[in-house]
Amino acid sequence: MLSVLVIGYVWPEPNSSAAGSHMLSLLRLFKQQGWQVTFASPAQTTEHMIDLADEGIDSTAIELNSSSFDQYLRQLQPDIVMFDRFMMEEQFGWRVEKNCPDALRILDTEDLQCLRNARHQAVKQNREMELSDLYSDLAKREIAAIHRCDLSLIISSYEMQLLQLQFQMPIQQIHYLPFMLDLDKLPSQNSTEYSSYEERQHLLMIGNFRHAPNWDSVLHMQSLWPALREQLKKNGQPNVELHIYGSYPPPKATALNNPKTGFLIKGWAEDAIEVVKRARVCLAPLRFGAGIKGKLTEAMQCGTPSITTTIGAEGMATGLAWPGAEVKSNEEFVQAACSLYQDEALWQNKQEQGYLVLKEK
Secondary structure: OOEEEEEOOOOOOOOOOHHHHHHHHHHHHHHHOOOEEEEEEOOOOOOOOOOHHHHOOEEEEOOOOOOHHHHHHHHHOOOEEEEEOHHHHHHHHHHHHHHOOOOEEEEEOOOOHHHHHHHHHHHHOOOOOOHHHHOOHHHHHHHHHHHHOOEEEEOOHHHHHHHHHHOOOOHHHEEEOOOOOOHHHOOOOOOOOOOOOOOOOOEEEEOOOOOHHHHHHHHHHHHHHHHHHHHHHHOOOOOOOEEEEOOOOOHHHHOOOEOOOOEEEEEOOOOHHHHHHHOOEEEEOOOOOOOOOHHHHHHHHOOOOEEEEHHHHOOOOOOOOOOEEEEOOHHHHHHHHHHHHHOHHHHHHHHHHHHHHHHHO
């Protein structure tokens, strides 16, 4: 039986983030092969982490900068070691090479952090990202980690192209692996499993507050909300609210909660799927980021059309119409959200488009 060691940046929280859900999918895939799977992490345990024992997965806490990990490796002797994000490869990769030289080393990038960082810096400076922004010290570290591993998992088709064209990464070292959805369990078009237009109400945002692009989008949406709310009022929809869900809301987020204006910070959702199913439209005004967006995939699975930006839609519906609207300006965002919320025929069309995008992926 093959032995797989996964070194996690954090303990998996599939109900908190797309990264947590994707990690659990990978762990389950390894188990389905009949492999012995161990998850190890130097991170602190959390209230929302999954019970890996229920999945038949061993777990252990490890220390940073400690020779105890060398001893642990010599005892475990894994056949495969997967690093969760390049920082874990930096920290533990050399110890794996020293103690388990024959182990296959895999890097799960989750998303390209150098791309996300470059876009973030551009947003801070209120300008468009330039290619030169990519070639940062962070990029040197991340690309070096990819080179040191035998194989790296890339979640976005856009990032596959970026690695090959801008960083001359050999195609043999990178593998395209988007979210592993069970398409057989997706509702069919016009399925009664989707709540109807009339049964749904309010607008929704959802995402881990600790993730910088999500927090930025909440602040950005706060600036867009007055215009969107006023437009809805003018069109006879005075009571529409924006419900913002996500794990780990800090005090600065809960302070934004404003029942008078309908800008509501809901925080942790016990059942994210049910929350998304009840909403009429999902909003994701992302100004920077990388990878593909779990919140938007989840919206499609729930039959909830979405309004997002070019950054939000990147790598997700290549060649197909977006199941809602992909916009390039604040004015377009407000108008698209208002139109989609109030036009039942348009809404139904976009709901069906989400089903087509998922099937295509």
